[in-house]
Amino acid sequence: MKLLVCGGAGFIGSNFVRIRTRDHGDEVVVLDKLTYAGRRENLEDLDVRLIVGGIEDPDAVAEAAEGAGAIVNFAAETHVDRSISEPEAFITTHGMGTYVLLEEARRRGLRYVQVSTDEVYGSIEEGSFTEQSPLNPSSPYSASKAGADLLVASYRHTYGLEALICRGSNNYGPYQYPEKLIPLMVLNALHDDKLPVYGDGRQVRNWIYVEDFARGIGTVLERGEPGEVYNVGGPDEAPNLDVVRKIIEYTGKDESLIEYVTDRPGHDRRYSLASDKVCGLGWEAQVRFAEGLERTVDWYRENTAWWEPIRSGEYRAYYERQYGRALG
Ligand code: NAD
Ligand code: DAU
Numbered sequence: 001m002k003l004l005v006c007g008g009a010g011f012i013g014s015n016f017v018r019i020r021t022r023d024h025g026d027e028v029v030v031l032d033k034l035t036y037a038g039r040r041e042n043l044e045d046l047d048v049r050l051i052v053g054g055i056e057d058p059d060a061v062a063e064a065a066e067g068a069g070a071i072v073n074f075a076a077e078t079h080v081d082r083s084i085s086e087p088e089a090f091i092t093t094h095g096m097g098t099y100v101l102l103e104e105a106r107r108r109g110l111r112y113v114q115v116s117t118d119e120v121y122g123s124i125e126e127g128s129f130t131e132q133s134p135l136n137p138s139s140p141y142s143a144s145k146a147g148a149d150l151l152v153a154s155y156r157h158t159y160g161l162e163a164l165i166c167r168g169s170n171n172y173g174p175y176q177y178p179e180k181l182i183p184l185m186v187l188n189a190l191h192d193d194k195l196p197v198y199g200d201g202r203q204v205r206n207w208i209y210v211e212d213f214a215r216g217i218g219t220v221l222e223r224g225e226p227g228e229v230y231n232v233g234g235p236d237e238a239p240n241l242d243v244v245r246k247i248i249e250y251t252g253k254d255e256s257l258i259e260y261v262t263d264r265p266g267h268d269r270r271y272s273l274a275s276d277k278v279c280g281l282g283w284e285a286q287v288r289f290a291e292g293l294e295r296t297v298d299w300y301r302e303n304t305a306w307w308e309p310i311r312s313g314e315y316r317a318y319y320e321r322q323y324g325r326a327l328g
Contacts (some may be wrong), residue, residue, distance in 0.1 A: 002027045004068040004110075006055050006101060007075030009034060011176040012115070012168075014042035016074070016214040021046055024218070031055065031064035035089075036314050037078065037177045041306060055097035061104045070111040072221060073101055076145065079179050080119075081322055083141035084265055094144035095151075102155045102163070111162040112152070113221050118169045118206065118233065120146040123268035130274045131167075131229040138266050149229075162226040166217050169233040169273045173210030173292065174299040178310060179318065181205075182293070185244050186300045187307060189251040193328045199263030201241035204270040208234030209287035209295075216275075219283040230281070233273025236289035243293070250297040261323065 003020065007013045008030030020026040028046075032038045033054040043050060053060025055075045065071065075097060077083065077090045098114070105112040121129040122136035135150075137143040155161040172182045185195050216232035224230055241258075248255055275283075287295075300307065311327065319327050 002029075002067055002069045004029050004031060004065050004071045006031045006064075006071065006073045007038070008032055008048070009038035009040060009042050009050065010074060010078070011037070011042075012171055012210055012213060013074035014175055015173065015210045016072070016217055017043065017046060017048055019211065019214050020218060021048065029064050029068065031060060032075065035077070036318075042175050054093070055101050056092055058100050058104070061100050065104050065108060065110070068108075068110060070113065070221060071101060071105050072113045072115065072217065073098065074115045076115075077141065080139050080141045081179070081264060083139050083144075085321070087140035087144075090140050090144045094148040098148040098151055102151065102161065105163070106155060106159050106161055109162075111221070111226075112155075112164070113217065113224075114149060114152045114163065114165045115217060116149050116165050116167045117142065117145050118167055118231070118271045118273045119268065120149055120167065121271075124270055124272055128233070128272040128274040129231065131231055131277055138268050153227075156227045164220055164224045164226060165229040166220045166224075167229060167231050167273070168213045168216070169206035169208050169271060171208055171210045171213050173296050174303070175306070176210070178307060178315060181240065181243065182247070182296060183300060183307075185247045186251065186297050187311060188327075189247055189253045189257060190301065191328050192253070192257070194259040194325070195244055195248070195257045196259055196261040196323055197240060197244060198261060199267060201244070201260065202239050203267060204237050204239050204272070205243075206233050206237045206272050207243075207289045207292070208232065208285060209292035212285045212287055216278055216283050219278060219281050223281045228277075230278040231273040231275050232278050232283070233275045234289070235285045237270075237272060238289060246290070246293055247297065250294055
């Protein structure tokens with residue numbers, strides 16, 4: 001298959017491209033704007049063509065889509081905290097960007113997979129969200145992702161586009177930018193920096209190892225029914241504090257590193273996805289959280305060359321703005 005993968009230089013996109021080129025022999029063109037989260041290094045071991053450009057740029061999209069059989073769209077602004085402090089790029093990329101991609105897919109008659117998130121459903125105290133659950137997003141991140149999902153659905157309904165939506169739960173694993181909970185806590189622990197836990201730390205997330213999510217998207221791409229939404233959730237849920245304590249254990253550090261900080265505004269309490277529908281296509285998660293987390297800690301410990309330039313660059317300034325203190 002020849003794929004256009006948008007946002008393929010980011011965390012999940014690069015893991016997806018690695019699996020598709022290695023295990024499925026796909027030919028891949030990546031279109032990526034290389035924002036702070038997108039990195040050439042994430043693709044350097046792979047034989048893919050990288051076009052640097054925004055999905056909101058029709059010329060870049062037209063060039064990248066030449067000869068493609070399908071588009072898989074990962075391109076997004078993905079950090080909830082940044083969407084609260086600086087929402088504009090979220091609206092441009094998720095709104096205008098998704099629209100430009102859909103127009104290109106329509107013009108060429110391409111199959112289109114939108115990578116989305118469990119956050120579009122909002123927070124759930126008990127039980128799990130199914131694909132029928134109403135959309136009830138909380139943050140500028142999730143609201144703009146929900147808007148993109150609705151636009152995708154409208155292109156199916158109105159123009160008959162072969163469009164599908166894949167909603168994932170919280171991913172973790174190699175190549176994740178350290179603004180997110182797990183890599184942030186791993187790198188801080190390795191440096192003996194404080195571990196900033198928001199609020200009471202009892203918020204629950206439904207963790208999925210990134211390769212499991214990437215395979216789930218591949219399953220939807222190959223076998224999903226056009227017009228359908230597929231939830232792809234992980235096998236385990238955990239309160240944030242338990243995750244942080246495990247990281248402390250795996251890095252051989254001490255709980256005195258934990259620091260309770262001001263909660264995220266509008267913080268969702270719990271996410272949980274029911275994934276029976278994608279399991280019906282033959283997918284299942286293979287990596288349990290305890291094993292995947294240990295693997296992830298090892299990856300960050302062994303790949304200093306990957307995160308050192310990040311931790312000494314833009315991320316330092318971001319960290320000071322967000323947490324009101326400098327990294328050590
Ligand atoms: P990421 O931030 O690591 O990567 C995003 C990539 O998109 C980067 O390479 C960035 O350069 C690129 N990008 C941003 N704006 C762009 C634009 N306008 N044009 C082209 N490229 C652009 O994010 P991620 O965690 O890999 O997430 C990928 C997708 O998966 C997103 O759509 C996200 O909403 C979704 N998702 C993420 C998670 C998670 O836990 N990380 C869970 C479910 C769904
Ligand atoms: O659920 C899927 C979503 O998961 C994706 O759509 C998003 O792109 C991705 O960023 C992620 O969103 P979260 O907000 O759940 O992830 P984050 O890693 O930012 O935070 C996870 C939990 O940890 C959340 O309850 C907030 C908390 N947290 C996070 C950070 C960065 C802290 O307590 N301290 C922190 O410093």
